Amino acid sequence: xxxxxxxxxxxxxxxxxxxxxxxxxxxxxxxxxxxxxxxxxxxxxxxxxxxxxxxxxxxxxxxxxxxxxxxxxxxxxxxxxxxxxxxxxxxxxxxxxxxxxxxxxxxxxxxxxxxxxxxxxxxxxxxxxxxxxxxxxxxxxxxxxx
Amino acid sequence: xxxxxxxxxxxxxxxxxxxxxxxxxxxxxxxxxxxxxxxxxxxxxxxxxxxxxxxxxxxxxxxxxxxxxxxxxxxxxxxxxxxxxxxxxxxxxxxxxxxxxxxxxxxxxxxxxxxxxxxxxxxxxxxxxxxxxxxxxxxxxxxxxxxxxxxxxxxxxxxxxxxxxxxxxxxxxxxxxxxxxxxxxxxxxxxxxxxxxxxxxxxxxxxxxxxxxxxxxxxxxxxxxxxxxxxxxxxxxxxxxxxxxxxxxxxxxxxxxxxxxxxxxxxxxxxxxxxxxxxxxxxxxxxxxxxxxxxxxxxxxxxxxxxxxxxxxxxxxxxxxxxxxxxxxxxxxxxxxxxxxxxxxxxxxxxxxxxxxxxxxxxxxxxxxxxxxxxxxxxxxxxxxxxxxxxxxxxxxxxxxxxxxxxxxxxxxxxxxxxxxxxxxxxxxxxxxxxxxxxxxxxxxxxxxxxxxxxxxxxxxxxxxxxxxxxxxxxxx
Numbered sequence: 001x002x003x004x005x006x007x008x009x010x011x012x013x014x015x016x017x018x019x020x021x022x023x024x025x026x027x028x029x030x031x032x033x034x035x036x037x038x039x040x041x042x043x044x045x046x047x048x049x050x051x052x053x054x055x056x057x058x059x060x061x062x063x064x065x066x067x068x069x070x071x072x073x074x075x076x077x078x079x080x081x082x083x084x085x086x087x088x089x090x091x092x093x094x095x096x097x098x099x100x101x102x103x104x105x106x107x108x109x110x111x112x113x114x115x116x117x118x119x120x121x122x123x124x125x126x127x128x129x130x131x132x133x134x135x136x137x138x139x140x141x142x143x144x145x146x
Numbered sequence: 147x148x149x150x151x152x153x154x155x156x157x158x159x160x161x162x163x164x165x166x167x168x169x170x171x172x173x174x175x176x177x178x179x180x181x182x183x184x185x186x187x188x189x190x191x192x193x194x195x196x197x198x199x200x201x202x203x204x205x206x207x208x209x210x211x212x213x214x215x216x217x218x219x220x221x222x223x224x225x226x227x228x229x230x231x232x233x234x235x236x237x238x239x240x241x242x243x244x245x246x247x248x249x250x251x252x253x254x255x256x257x258x259x260x261x262x263x264x265x266x267x268x269x270x271x272x273x274x275x276x277x278x279x280x281x282x283x284x285x286x287x288x289x290x291x292x293x294x295x296x297x298x299x300x301x302x303x304x305x306x307x308x309x310x311x312x313x314x315x316x317x318x319x320x321x322x323x324x325x326x327x328x329x330x331x332x333x334x335x336x337x338x339x340x341x342x343x344x345x346x347x348x349x350x351x352x353x354x355x356x357x358x359x360x361x362x363x364x365x366x367x368x369x370x371x372x373x374x375x376x377x378x379x380x381x382x383x384x385x386x387x388x389x390x391x392x393x394x395x396x397x398x399x400x401x402x403x404x405x406x407x408x409x410x411x412x413x414x415x416x417x418x419x420x421x422x423x424x425x426x427x428x429x430x431x432x433x434x435x436x437x438x439x440x441x442x443x444x445x446x447x448x449x450x451x452x453x454x455x456x457x458x459x460x461x462x463x464x465x466x467x468x469x470x471x472x473x474x475x476x477x478x479x480x481x482x483x484x485x486x487x488x489x490x491x492x493x494x495x496x497x498x499x500x501x502x503x504x505x506x507x508x509x510x511x512x513x514x515x516x517x518x519x520x521x522x523x524x525x526x527x528x529x530x531x532x533x534x535x536x537x538x539x540x541x542x543x544x545x546x547x548x549x550x551x552x553x554x555x556x557x558x559x560x561x562x563x564x565x566x567x568x569x570x571x572x573x574x575x576x577x578x579x580x581x582x583x584x585x586x587x588x589x590x591x592x593x594x595x596x597x598x599x600x601x602x603x604x605x606x607x608x609x610x611x612x613x614x615x616x617x618x619x620x621x622x623x
Contacts, residue, residue: 036333
C-alpha cells in the first residue's frame with residue numbers, strides 16, 4: 001500500500017509536465033477521487049432486504065441541558081478565542097515575515113479549532129477541558145497583550 | 147489505524163462525530179449545497195440578465211468611455227473605480243464604484259445596471275448566511291473548521307475506512323446502505339474536503355486573526371497590519387492629468403506579455419494622488435491576480451509582488467480560486483460541483499444514519515426531510531420568483547423553506563413529505579426552464595436559456611430517478 005501510494009507522486013510528476021505544480025497536485029488528487037468513486041461504483045453489491053427488528057442500536061446523548069449548553073460554550077466561543085490567541089502567539093515566534101506568519105496562522109487556526117472541538121466532544125471531562133482552555137487563553141493573552 | 151487507536155477511543159470519536167454532525171448538520175448542508183451551485187455563479191449571472199451585451203474583445207477606448215459613463219451616472223468619480231474585463235466564463239464588461247454597478251456595451255456605453263437577484267442571494271447565503279457580514283463570515287468560517295473536526299473524528303471512528311474503500315453495498319437496511327454511501331464518498335473525496343474546509347475557514351476566520359494580531363502588535367491599527375502584509379498604496383502627489391488607459395495597457399503588454407488582465411482599478415481619480423492598477427492572472431498560477439500599478443497617464447510604477455513575493459503572501463492570494471474552482475476550463479467547475487454535491491450527500495447521509503439508528507420517528511425526521519428537500523425547492527422557487535416574476539429572491543427562498551418545514555411537520559410522514567417535495571422540486575425546475583422563455587422571448591436570450599434549460603431538465607429527471615429509488619429505501623429501517 002505505501003509503495004503503491006508512490007504512484008501518486010508519479011502522477012503528479014506527469015501532470016506537472018502539462019500544467020504547473022500547483023495544478024498538478026490538484027488534478028492528481030481529483031483524478032484519484034473520481035477514479036476511486038468509479039471503481040467503487042463498478043463493484044457495487046446489492047444486499048437482500050431482510051426483515052430486521054426495527055429498533056437498532058439506539059444512540060442517544062442523554063446529557064442534561066446544562067451539559068449540552070456547557071459543551072456548546074466550551075467547543076464554540078471558548079475554543080474559537082483560545083485557538084485564535086494560541087495561533088497568533090505560536091506563529092509570532094516564527095522567524096518569518098508578518099505575512100508569512102499570518103498565512104501560516106490561517107492554515108493552523110482552523111486545524112487547531114478542529115482538533116480542539118474533536119478533543120472536547122470526545123472527552124467526558126467537560127469542566128476540566130473548559131478550565132484548561134480558559135487558563136490557556138489567560139496565559140496567552142498575557143503573553144500577547146502585556 | 148486499528149492498532150494505534152483503542153476501542154474506547156473509537157467509541158469516543160464516533161460519539162464526537164455524531165454530536166458535531168448533529169449540531170451543525172443543517173448549516174453544513176446549506177453551505178455545501180449553496181457552495182456546489184456557487185461554482186457556476188458566472189453562468190447564473192449571465193442567465194439572470196440575458197439581454198446584456200456579450201463580447202470578449204475590447205480596447206482602451208471602451209474602458210475610458212465606461213469610466214466616464216460611470217462618472218456621469220453617479221455625478222463624480224468613485225474613490226476606487228473598477229472595470230471588470232470580459233472572461234471566458236463571463237464575456238461581459240462591467241464598471242463599478244461606490245456600490246453602483248453597470249454592465250458596459252462593447253462601445254463603452256452603459257448597459258443595464260447589475261441586478262442583485264438570485265445569484266447575489268445564493269452567493270450571500272454561501273458567504274455569510276445573509277447575517278450581518280462579520281458574524282456571518284465568522285460562522286461560515288467556523289463551519290469550515292467543523293468540517294475538519296468531522297473529518298478527523300470520522301477517520302478515527304472508522305478504523306476500517308481505508309480497508310473498505312472499494313466496498314459499496316446497496317440494499318439491505320437503510321442504515322447500512324446510508325453508511326456505505328457516506329463512508330465511500332467520504333474516503334475518496336478526503337483531499338478535496340480538507341481543501342474546502344481549510345480554505346473556507348480561511349475566508350471566515352482570517353478577519354478575527356487580523357483583528358487580534360492588529361491589537362497585539364499594531365496597537366489596534368488594522369490598516370497598518372494590512373499594509374504590512376499586502377503592501378501600501380503608492381503615495382503620489384502629481385498634477386492632475388487625463389486618463390491614458392491605452393498607454394497603460396500597451397506598457398502592460400510589453401513588460402508582462404504573459405499576463406491576462408482581468409480588471410482595471412482607477413484610484414482617487416481627479417486628485418493629485420490618482421493612480422491605476424491592472425489586476426492580471428498569470429499562466430499556470432493559482433494566484434487570484436497580480437497587481438500592476440501605473441500613473442493615470444500610463445507610466446509604470448511597479449507591481450504589488452504577489453507573483454514572486456513571500457510564500458505566505460502567495461498562499462493568501464491563491465485561496466479564492468482554489469476554494470471555488472475558478473481556474474482552468476469549465477470542466478474544473480463541473481468537477482468541483484460533483485465533489486460539492488458529494489459532500490452535500492455525505493452531510494445528508496450522515497444525519498440519515500443517525501435517524502435510522504433511532505427507534506421510531508420524531509419531529510427530527512420531518513425537520514431533516516424539510517432541510518434536505520425544502521432548501522433546494524426554496525432555491526429553485528426563489529429563482530422563479532426573482533428571474534421570472536421580479537420578486538425578492540431572499541424572501542421567496544425563506545418563505546418556501548419555511549412552508550416546506552411546516553408541511554413536513556404537519557404530514558408527520560418523512561417518506562411522503564420527501565416524495566412530495568421531490569416532485570415539487572422537479573416541477574419547479576421545469577417551470578424555471580419554460581418560464582425563462584416567457585420572461586425573455588428575445589432571440590438574443592435564447593442560447594443562454596436553452597443551455598440552462600438542458601441543465602435544469604437534466605436535474606429534474608435526476609430528482610425523479612432519486613424519487614423512484616427513495617420509494618424503496620425510505621420505507622426500510
